[in-house]
Amino acid sequence: MRLFLVRHGETHANVARQLDTAVPGLDLTDTGRQQARALAERLATEDLGAIYTSDLVRAQQTAAPLARALGLRVVVLPGLREIQAGDYEMSTEWGPFVDTVKRWREDPEHAIPGGDSGIGFMARYEAAIRRIAGDGHESAVAVSHGAAMRVWVAATAGLDPTWLEGRRLDNTLVLTLDGDPDAGWRLLAWGDEPVTHG
Template sequence: MRLYFIRHGESEANRLQVISNRGDRYSLTAKGQQQARTLAENLKPFPLSTIFTSPLRRAIETAEILSDELGEPYQITDALREYDCGILEGKSDQESWRLHREIAQDWVVQQNWQRKLDGGESFLEIKNRFVPFIERLTEAEFRSDNHILLVGHGGIFQLMLPLLLTNIDRHFVTEHGICHTDCIITEPQPDGFRCLQWGEIRLV
């Protein structure tokens, strides 16, 4: 079994620098569509079996392209949705982005896990929908040869993957980030998941 964590392609929200973590307002740009097609071509040599995706439009459109190109169906799960920023939804001004960064820093540096914006999610609430999904998937598939794609978002992956991966920490994530359609390849070990590849960086 292997899990492939994939960030969606570039979206109109990314291009406009709008905080958009709900609904289906913003689709992929032409560049984002091409990124997804290129990723699909790169994934064709792998024995992929299933695709799961966030319910946000940019992720679903990425999953649709991967599904069409790879011939595998996709399923939508809320576990992979980008974290809700509450009152910052739809905003693009500098102060909103500053507060967005402040909240994330408060989580990962100060470990203030329960802080959240009005109408948004706390770190613990994000963890409580993401981690159990991965645990259930691992329990069901651990001894299988299935390679599973998980299409999601940069924010949630940067927060959650250091909790899962034994050879990746927050410093590594901060230093390298996650670009659009980066693929993070992992496999389960007795003590947790090991990251084999982070985007273009091979770790084994």
């Protein structure tokens, strides 16, 4: 199947540089709502069978204009939620969170204090992706979150960490993938940039 994995639009926490990962999370800003409308225009020409989002408010708000344009119901999957920051929730100091997530490459059992472990995060995210693929659509959109998308795509598509770290994952950026949970996934495009490896 073709999977369009989308980061949500800009939120008030993004502007304040806060780690906002818990349910329900903060709303989109006016800019974020404009980004959501632009996303709907960009993807409305795709032959999409379904739209999925995490259970965080910002993901559902981002998906809403596209769902209206296509006459589709948004399916909420909690597994698409952001990596849980635990004790770092709403902090503006990202270093400890980022360092812990990077450590998962060598030690996936390591956990963010009060939050996700690498194994726990991957299990829930993979389960959500498997549910999407199992619904049988040839093409679907999933609105998710930056750190979660980066970690899952890197692990699933076998991307070189150096290549990945050099690329921004801005609000409403679309990652285009092809495949399925059993055969594996191939990253076709990072935003507008075609991917020729991984």
